[in-house]
Amino acid sequence: MPVMVAIEAEHVGKSYRTEGGDVGLHDLSVQAEAGTVLALLGPNGAGKSTAVRGLSTLLSFDRGRARVAGHDIRTQAREVRERIALVGQSAAVDDQLTATQNLVLFGRLRGMGRADARARASQLLDQFGLSEADARAVRGFSGGMRRRLDVAASMLVRPEVLFVDEPTTGLDPMARRDLWQILRSMVREGTTILLTTQYLEEADALADHVILLGHGEVIAEGSPDRLKSMVGPPVIQLVFETGAQADLALSAIGRTVKGAVLRDLRTVAVDANHTDVLARCLEALRDVSASPIEVSMGKPSLDDAFMRLTGHQTDAPEEEA
Numbered sequence: 001m002p003v004m005v006a007i008e009a010e011h012v013g014k015s016y017r018t019e020g021g022d023v024g025l026h027d028l029s030v031q032a033e034a035g036t037v038l039a040l041l042g043p044n045g046a047g048k049s050t051a052v053r054g055l056s057t058l059l060s061f062d063r064g065r066a067r068v069a070g071h072d073i074r075t076q077a078r079e080v081r082e083r084i085a086l087v088g089q090s091a092a093v094d095d096q097l098t099a100t101q102n103l104v105l106f107g108r109l110r111g112m113g114r115a116d117a118r119a120r121a122s123q124l125l126d127q128f129g130l131s132e133a134d135a136r137a138v139r140g141f142s143g144g145m146r147r148r149l150d151v152a153a154s155m156l157v158r159p160e161v162l163f164v165d166e167p168t169t170g171l172d173p174m175a176r177r178d179l180w181q182i183l184r185s186m187v188r189e190g191t192t193i194l195l196t197t198q199y200l201e202e203a204d205a206l207a208d209h210v211i212l213l214g215h216g217e218v219i220a221e222g223s224p225d226r227l228k229s230m231v232g233p234p235v236i237q238l239v240f241e242t243g244a245q246a247d248l249a250l251s252a253i254g255r256t257v258k259g260a261v262l263r264d265l266r267t268v269a270v271d272a273n274h275t276d277v278l279a280r281c282l283e284a285l286r287d288v289s290a291s292p293i294e295v296s297m298g299k300p301s302l303d304d305a306f307m308r309l310t311g312h313q314t315d316a317p318e319e320e321a
């Protein structure tokens with residue numbers, strides 16, 4: 001069976017003139033197969049929302065071409081809109097209405113009959129863990145519940161492509177994980193998702209393909225693992241009880257493995273660029289009286305990749321444990 005491409009864009013862009021030069025989205029090309037998750041990852045102002053707004057036909061790109069759900073975003077915007085949904089950064093649901101009333105309203109706006117809309121609303125509230133709050137006004141909802149309802153509202157008529165702009169900004173870790181589960185289940189049902197995020201962990205957890213954006217340009221792209229591998233191999237860390245032992249260990253390991261360094265006074269770090277590096281380190285330590293009190297292997301994080309490739313700190317907050 002041929003692979004269906006759900007989103008394809010060639011060199012799209014939109015520029016805003018400012019005194020400091022052009023800003024916006026300069027040049028983006030993407031291709032997302034149906035039923036996959038594409039993440040646009042980048043700090044504030046990288047151009048993520050501009051990309052989403054353009055691909056979802058909310059704004060016109062200045063240049064380039066794109067097809068979404070099989071239709072041209074410029075010449076077939078109506079067909080595109082019928083097949084997509086967009087969850088923006090601010091909630092689209094009405095605070096004064098109950099969860100059910102909101103969903104029924106969204107269904108009616110999408111052309112559903114009242115009975116169908118009510119049935120689908122109840123199914124979605126159940127699926128999104130909101131059944132018990134169905135008759136409550138949204139103004140009393142927590143941020144996580146509101147976000148789930150917002151995503152549910154985009155699903156009244158199941159979209160082929162869902163655009164989600166920063167789905168979990170401001171949510172606590174538990175609410176974030178709940179939303180990830182929901183997005184994953186939507187992908188399992190065949191929806192293609194394009195999400196934007198500033199959270200490296202989020203791209204890692206959800207995306208098949210990640211595009212790293214900075215200042216409107218693509219800085220790097222690939223699978224989360226590929227981006228992480230661009231940073232270099234994993235690092236083995238050996239922690240010793242004393243600095244003297246670490247010095248001893250460093251010279252012993254240095255005789256057999258290249259590139260061993262002291263990471264801090266008591267820690268020797270070695271690149272795990274071959275499968276036998278750890279074994280060789282431990283072998284070298286047998287000959288000297290230095291045994292590590294702790295051995296760990298650290299995989300480079302997407303955070304490391306981002307820093308290395310963009311020279312930027314991300315704006316993502318520290319993850320609570």
Ligand SMILES: Nc1ncnc2c1ncn2[C@@H]1O[C@H](COP(=O)(O)OP(=O)(O)OP(=O)(O)O)[C@@H](O)[C@H]1O
Pocket residue numbers: 016023024025042043044045046047048049050051198
């Ligand atoms: N309507 C506009 N007029 C002028 N400049 C704009 C407009 N929309 C976006 N920009 C600028 O274009 C750049 C990219 O903005 P965009 O909102 O796409 O970034 P972003 O990556 O989504 O950031 P954030 O995470 O803050 O939403 C920013 O410098 C922004 O100030």
